[in-house]
Amino acid sequence: MAxxxxxxxxxxxxxxxxxxxxxxxxxxxxxxxxxxxxxxxxKTDERLIKGCQSRVWLYTELKDGxxxxxxDSDAIITKGIVALMVRVLSEHTPKExxxxxxxxxxxxxxxxxLSPTRANGLLSMVxxxxxxxxxxTAKN
Amino acid sequence: MNTSSQIPVTFSVxxxxxxxxxxxxxxxxKPLVYFDSGxxxxxxxxxxxxIHAYYSSYNANIHRGVHHLSQVASxxxxxxxxxxxxxxNAADENEIIFTAGTTxxxxxxxxxxxRSRLNAGDEVVITGMEHHSNILPWQQVCHEKKAILKVVxxxxxxxxxxxxxxxxxxxxxxxxxxxxxxxxxxxxxxxxEITSAAHALGIPVFIDGAQAVPHMKVDVQEIGCDFxxxxxxxxxxxxxxxxxxxxxxxxxxxxxxxxxGGTIKTVTFEKTEYVDxxxxxxxxxxxxxxxxxxxxxxxYMNAIGMxxxxxxxxELLVYTTQRLHEFDNVEIIGSAEQKAGVISFNVKGVHPFxxxxxxxxxxxxxxxxxxxTQPLMQRYxxxxxxxxxxxxxxxKDDADRLIAALEKAIKMLS
Numbered sequence: 001m002a003x004x005x006x007x008x009x010x011x012x013x014x015x016x017x018x019x020x021x022x023x024x025x026x027x028x029x030x031x032x033x034x035x036x037x038x039x040x041x042x043k044t045d046e047r048l049i050k051g052c053q054s055r056v057w058l059y060t061e062l063k064d065g066x067x068x069x070x071x072d073s074d075a076i077i078t079k080g081i082v083a084l085m086v087r088v089l090s091e092h093t094p095k096e097x098x099x100x101x102x103x104x105x106x107x108x109x110x111x112x113x114l115s116p117t118r119a120n121g122l123l124s125m126v127x128x129x130x131x132x133x134x135x136x137t138a139k140n
Numbered sequence: 141m142n143t144s145s146q147i148p149v150t151f152s153v154x155x156x157x158x159x160x161x162x163x164x165x166x167x168x169x170k171p172l173v174y175f176d177s178g179x180x181x182x183x184x185x186x187x188x189x190x191i192h193a194y195y196s197s198y199n200a201n202i203h204r205g206v207h208h209l210s211q212v213a214s215x216x217x218x219x220x221x222x223x224x225x226x227x228x229n230a231a232d233e234n235e236i237i238f239t240a241g242t243t244x245x246x247x248x249x250x251x252x253x254x255r256s257r258l259n260a261g262d263e264v265v266i267t268g269m270e271h272h273s274n275i276l277p278w279q280q281v282c283h284e285k286k287a288i289l290k291v292v293x294x295x296x297x298x299x300x301x302x303x304x305x306x307x308x309x310x311x312x313x314x315x316x317x318x319x320x321x322x323x324x325x326x327x328x329x330x331x332x333e334i335t336s337a338a339h340a341l342g343i344p345v346f347i348d349g350a351q352a353v354p355h356m357k358v359d360v361q362e363i364g365c366d367f368x369x370x371x372x373x374x375x376x377x378x379x380x381x382x383x384x385x386x387x388x389x390x391x392x393x394x395x396x397x398x399x400x401g402g403t404i405k406t407v408t409f410e411k412t413e414y415v416d417x418x419x420x421x422x423x424x425x426x427x428x429x430x431x432x433x434x435x436x437x438x439x440y441m442n443a444i445g446m447x448x449x450x451x452x453x454x455e456l457l458v459y460t461t462q463r464l465h466e467f468d469n470v471e472i473i474g475s476a477e478q479k480a481g482v483i484s485f486n487v488k489g490v491h492p493f494x495x496x497x498x499x500x501x502x503x504x505x506x507x508x509x510x511x512x513t514q515p516l517m518q519r520y521x522x523x524x525x526x527x528x529x530x531x532x533x534x535x536k537d538d539a540d541r542l543i544a545a546l547e548k549a550i551k552m553l554s
Contacts, residue, residue, distance in 0.1 A: 025552065029494075053492075053509045053524060054491060054523075055523075074523060075494050077494045077497050
């Protein structure tokens with residue numbers, strides 16, 4: 001399993017190929033479309049991260065000491081970015097996740113989507129992913 | 141749809157656009173198309189210059205000083221009040237209270253007027269297309285007084301169910317509050333008829349004019365309402381200034397609300413004697429440059445002519461609506477006969493946030509989301525809409541740019 005930093009670097013390299021905004025966004029949209037559908041029973045109000053505009057659901061579980069994330073969103077661009085976050089953080093130990101600086105979003109030019117004013121739920125989701133990992137560290 | 145008068149040949153949108161410095165820029169490498177005037181309108185240099193002139197040459201606190209600058213600033217502030225009076229055709233300048241905006245005006249009337257008249261079991265009637273700002277202050281006072289908030293149904297086309305409205309009027313109703321133009325649907329409500337029906341039973345009427353005053357001539361005496369509110373920033377003026385028109389005969393029924401400097405005749409520790417008129421409701425140093433800027437904004441609109449603005453924007457509304465109908469999978473939400481200012485739509489199967497994001501990448505500024513009308517979104521069972529809203533500076537070219545950008549967005553997202 002690649003480290004979090006290595007996956008982040010892979011994504012940054014992938015995005016470096018896109019000269020045009022539309023290629024970049026098409027890639028994110030396609031990622032959103034291919035993200036494994038989340039188990040309907042996990043899409044409950046308590047797992048809902050409310051953004052003003054798009055909604056994000058996050059379900060976190062621990063398997064063999066590794067954190068597994070399942071996530072979904074009702075907006076496809078948000079879902080695409082969610083897919084990237086899951087790819088980077090899933091299947092790592094809680095400690096690795098809590099310690100990860102996570103700067104790839106900025107490097108691939110999507111920082112605006114993590115702005116608190118964007119109100120798409122992504123910033124809250126990133127925080128929640130780390131909080132869930134922290135809670136699982138405590139359990140561990 | 142509402143038919144407005146012809147646009148005179150003297151009107152030049154190119155000339156208008158030259159008055160708005162902000163419109164010349166590019167966003168994401170594309171020339172900006174600003175279709176979010178419903179959220180806030182851009183400001184012409186006449187307004188920007190007026191604010192600059194105030195701070196450069198006559199900034200002083202008002203109604204308090206004997207010195208020259210204070211006299212000049214006070215006169216300018218009161219002159220702005222006269223401009224608002226004239227613009228709304230209010231009977232008297234003392235009927236114009238400056239507030240922080242429409243929201244503050246609703247809160248003022250909820251607390252200074254409604255609260256003391258409301259008893260348990262009384263009712264307040266609003267409509268299903270209100271902005272949160274014209275729901276929450278009434279809801280809060282109703283909760284406190286154990287009164288009931290009644291909501292007029294909205295028809296599928298976005299018009300008001302006037303039969304339902306009539307059925308809700310009775311002696312228990314202590315206030316009717318209704319938006320003049322819906323910020324989400326664009327529906328122009330029959331506020332004159334609504335006011336007459338309520339007045340027939342002695343019920344006072346509040347009209348939220350935030351989305352009407354930017355787009356059409358508003359005459360409060362013709363409407364006959366008791367209260368009328370609008371915001372400066374949506375009429376090409378500064379943010380943080382707004383208006384609450386209070387019909388003269390209602391002043392005696394208002395209690396004090398927010399008190400402080402500027403509202404009094406005499407103060408002792410035992411009691412205070414308040415001034416009469418609008419200053420009683422403008423506690424503290426008011427938004428002086430805001431009021432002055434608002435006055436210049438109204439001057440700006442009147443120099444073009446409210447009928448001309450209405451006709452120009454109506455033409456854009458019709459044209460953009462027609463072009464949106466070219467898409468099979470675009471659904472317009474709100475198709476009432478009488479519309480102004482905005483078009484809300486959704487692309488079938490696509491979240492409005494995604495559409496807005498791809499439009500933004502192409503330099504098109506629209507608003508997406510619930511537009512502070514969550515109950516209305518629930519009514520139409522949508523998470524939100526994409527809202528295009530017009531200003532006097534928008535062009536058919538802007539509409540064409542939107543359509544091309546939307547075509548691309550649909551291609552990418554479907």
